[in-house]
Amino acid sequence: xxxxxxxxxxxxxxxxxxxxxxxxxxxxxxxxxxxxxxxxxxxxxxxxxxxxxxxxxxxxxxxxxxxxxxxxxxxxxxxxxxxxxxxxxxxxxxxxxxxxxxxxxxxxxxxxxxxx
Amino acid sequence: xxxxxxxxxxxxxxxxxxxxxxxxxxxxxxxxxxxxxxxxxxxxxxxxxxxxxxxxxxxxxxxxxxxxxxxxxxxxxxxxxxxxxxxxxxxxxxxxxxxxxxxxxxxxxxx
Numbered sequence: 001x002x003x004x005x006x007x008x009x010x011x012x013x014x015x016x017x018x019x020x021x022x023x024x025x026x027x028x029x030x031x032x033x034x035x036x037x038x039x040x041x042x043x044x045x046x047x048x049x050x051x052x053x054x055x056x057x058x059x060x061x062x063x064x065x066x067x068x069x070x071x072x073x074x075x076x077x078x079x080x081x082x083x084x085x086x087x088x089x090x091x092x093x094x095x096x097x098x099x100x101x102x103x104x105x106x107x108x109x110x111x112x113x114x115x116x
Numbered sequence: 117x118x119x120x121x122x123x124x125x126x127x128x129x130x131x132x133x134x135x136x137x138x139x140x141x142x143x144x145x146x147x148x149x150x151x152x153x154x155x156x157x158x159x160x161x162x163x164x165x166x167x168x169x170x171x172x173x174x175x176x177x178x179x180x181x182x183x184x185x186x187x188x189x190x191x192x193x194x195x196x197x198x199x200x201x202x203x204x205x206x207x208x209x210x211x212x213x214x215x216x217x218x219x220x221x222x223x224x225x226x227x
Contacts, residue, residue, distance in 0.1 A: 004159070031213070033215070035217075040124065040219070040220075041219055041220070042120075042122070042204050042206075042217035042218050042219045042220045043160065043204070043217045044217075045214050045215065045216065048213055048214060050213075055213065056212070056213065056214055058214075059214070091159055091160075093159070104162050104165065105160075105162070105215060107159030107160050107161065108159050109157070109158055109159050110157075110159055
């Protein structure tokens with residue numbers, strides 16, 4: 001596709017449930033990022049992939065959060081035992097190369113997660 | 117203390133005004149400085165990108181970086197209602213690929 005695609009656009013779940021959020025990056029982009037944005041806040045870094053491997057997962061808040069990118073393209077962010085505090089917009093971004101060289105990350109429109 | 121500080125606003129100005137948006141930061145390793153624009157319920161999009169200190173102009177937009185003061189600015193000339201959005205500053209250091217964002221400043225330009 002032309003841009004970064006994220007599904008679902010909206011997800012409502014109950015506390016304690018398991019959630020998967022999917023990101024389809026721009027074709028050919030090797031770097032993929034996940035960010036979380038709470039209301040009135042800027043995006044908060046979660047994890048960054050270069051190819052298939054997680055190059056930096058220092059932003060994952062705890063072990064309930066996990067992300068994969070098995071074939072170096074589509075990525076899935078997985079959240080176990082969801083809590084109300086996990087409610088936020090989860091943004092995915094991709095880049096042709098590591099962000100430090102150009103800084104141009106192309107963002108999707110986000111997956112809005114609401115935990116009741 | 118957050119690595120990047122940004123006044124959340126909101127900032128409300130009349131059409132045609134000059135807008136000044138600012139961020140301060142604490143990490144002296146930051147070398148790449150960006151401004152992103154985010155419309156409601158959309159993802160951020162890159163507006164301006166600057167490496168190290170200095171000015172960069174693109175149409176109605178001017179980005180300034182003062183590394184000695186750890187202060188960056190975005191100026192918008194002849195502001196338009198279509199400029200109404202949240203403006204996010206973002207920074208990255210030379211030894212990481214992690215883009216760090218400010219809180220964002222919400223701008224409203226009224227006709």
